[in-house]
Amino acid sequence: MAANNQEPLSFARLVTLDERRPAYPQSLVELAYEQLLSMLVTMKIAPGAHIGIEALARQLDISQTPIREALTLLEAQKLAYKIPNVGFRAAELLTRREVHDLFELRLLIEPAAAAFAAQKAEDGALARLAGLAGEMSDAQTGNELAYAQFAEGDAKLHHLVAAASGNRFIAETVEGLHAHLHIFRFLFKTNATTKALQEHEAIIAALLARDPVAAERAMRAHLEASRARMNVVLEEQERLAAAQTPPAPDGPTRRGRSRRR
Amino acid sequence: MAANNQEPLSFARLVTLDERRPAYPQSLVELAYEQLLSMLVTMKIAPGAHIGIEALARQLDISQTPIREALTLLEAQKLAYKIPNVGFRAAELLTRREVHDLFELRLLIEPAAAAFAAQKAEDGALARLAGLAGEMSDAQTGNELAYAQFAEGDAKLHHLVAAASGNRFIAETVEGLHAHLHIFRFLFKTNATTKALQEHEAIIAALLARDPVAAERAMRAHLEASRARMNVVLEEQERLAAAQTPPAPDGPTRRGRSRRR
DNA sequence: CGCTCATATATCCTATATGATTTATCGGCG
DNA sequence: CGCCGATAAATCATATAGGATATATGAGCG
Structure with a gap:
């Protein structure tokens, strides 16, 4: 429960600026990815900060599984990193x-x-x-x-x-x-x-x-x-x-x- | 059930040849990733072939969730690609x-x-x-x-x-x-x-x-x-x-x- | 008074179950 | 006889639950 209606995600689709996309019925992983990306870019999640999974799951009203996959994707792009049994953190700001x-x-x-x-x-x-x-x-x-x-x-x-x-x-x-x-x-x-x-x-x-x-x-x-x-x-x-x-x-x-x- | 004892994964850790690692109690995602990587590299999975998730889950005796994450990782490296509601496939051989x-x-x-x-x-x-x-x-x-x-x-x-x-x-x-x-x-x-x-x-x-x-x-x-x-x-x-x-x-x-x- | 060890809790990690979508097969109609 | 639509099944996608791990707090001992 508790669906949230927050900001209409202004910074979606920053990295994946591919042409022509179906756009409408996108996967929940993509959705979570874009939301997370916008949060990182807008510093709503601070550079070194811990990214809790279940917190995000509640906040975005999405289950943990897609969130985890989106974080894995961000990790591969080096925009986040994972400490094995501790969790994900946002990448540090570039020196x-x-x-x-x-x-x-x-x-x-x-x-x-x-x-x-x-x-x-x-x-x-x-x-x-x-x-x-x-x-x-x-x-x-x-x-x-x-x-x-x-x-x-x-x-x-x-x-x-x-x-x-x-x-x-x-x-x-x-x-x-x-x-x-x-x-x-x-x-x-x-x-x-x-x-x-x-x-x-x-x-x-x-x-x-x-x-x-x-x-x-x-x-x-x-x-x-x-x-x-x-x-x-x-x-x-x-x-x-x-x-x-x-x-x-x-x-x-x-x-x-x-x-x- | 049905734990399998197949080849002792000869080609593990090809890409991630980082130094000093705990090595022993690795995450199941890492394990699945290495297994998959070795399968791709040894052509046990053919280049264009479809990669079924539940089949792999049974074969490796690992649940679907870690498999899926490992595939996501491989996708980010362009060693596999995903068609949204169809599944993962091994990347084509380079021309x-x-x-x-x-x-x-x-x-x-x-x-x-x-x-x-x-x-x-x-x-x-x-x-x-x-x-x-x-x-x-x-x-x-x-x-x-x-x-x-x-x-x-x-x-x-x-x-x-x-x-x-x-x-x-x-x-x-x-x-x-x-x-x-x-x-x-x-x-x-x-x-x-x-x-x-x-x-x-x-x-x-x-x-x-x-x-x-x-x-x-x-x-x-x-x-x-x-x-x-x-x-x-x-x-x-x-x-x-x-x-x-x-x-x-x-x-x-x-x-x-x-x-x- | 400081350090070590035990316990409790939050969180991650994995497994399983349910729902959604695609694909193949079969029957009917032109 | 061939094309097309409906049905069934397999698979992917997501949600939820249970087990494992690390971290913090507090008590006991030196």
Whole structure:
């Protein structure tokens, strides 16, 4: 009993942004997965926090079995991890160094992917890229919540380029790597600059012109600029955190009994 | 009822070759996962074949719930896929083009990883590499089943290099990509040449010398040679398959009732 | 007064039972 | 004689219950 009607899940389907889906009668595992993903991305579940299964089962009004499967899926994506007889926990927030490493790997893959895409992309893929360019030019930069729009466009762009490379493994890997960054959307909105939009446009223009060299260069420039922008903010946050709370070793842990006499 | 004592699972723990593990009282999910992985790798479950849940449950004498979770894990690794209300199937064997693409991505990542490792590897990592070099020099090349030894060494080498790069995402990605190749071990043993061993030695030597340029070059040469060796065999198999069985669209599919009067 | 051991409880893990959906077989109609 | 719809069964999907494990609290001993 006790069906809850909470927020209408705004951030559903962030990672799995595949095209055309039946959407309506989706599996309970998918539903739980999307709910959990949105909770993680919106920090409704804190980074290090424990994720109780039966609590979620009651909260989402779903049985434990699908919840467990959804958590297993998130674990495979490294967005959560499991300690065998203790439970699941949300993945820790990426450190500044990890963000650096993440971009290091993306810099190995995505510029090359852009070059491949310029050479081998099918016409449909280019059409979708052109369409995306149109969408993104409409977006404002100064606006408050327009940042979400930008972030979505950014994700779509990288996804499309990776897919257009024609290399299945590149597409899968890029998709997997991007998932880690969604959480940072809510920490700062520094990437939504006019400059970032120009970088996007440069990438798309090079691809539409089928110029591999320019595409590779544009993608590399975009990633490096993006990494630099993130690094600035992360250094700032690091300094603040160091001054603020020196003692805060581990997340909220509570087990065993809670009430006594 | 009906506990079965079949083969003592020879190929357990192929993908998860992490160090030091409790090993003994492992979760049933892990057990099912390893059993399934070994079945997939040894082709005991054919590439396109349907994987029935309750059948496996009886066969492994494990309940359906852990089986299902293990399958979900394999699905996340793209070693199996699920059709929503129909069931799980083993992933199709990689086509020649997919193998090419897989190596294309590895060529983007692993040479760079080797260069990073040469610069930033900790002493422990180098020590393990040196130890691996000792192991591999003992292995014979002409021997029959010595190929398994070589394959294991190859997997360990790439894993160690990726880990030694100090970049968590590189390590994870390389590990994930390598999983797809395990199946090919049983199709041919062409890679276990004296030449391949020399390539391995060159990589390790460059790393021990902390020479990034040489390490990158050695890794690139090894991957390209390995890709070429695989390509030869795959072309051969392709030709054979084309001449042999033109009509064989899908794997064994059986549902609904089986017996009637 | 501090440390170790026993007990209690919450939680995870596994098993089993019920419900939903797909697939195959059979009968009827065109 | 072939195509199509209804029925049956097998399987997947989900819910719920029971057993196992770890963690926290408190008493006893050094």
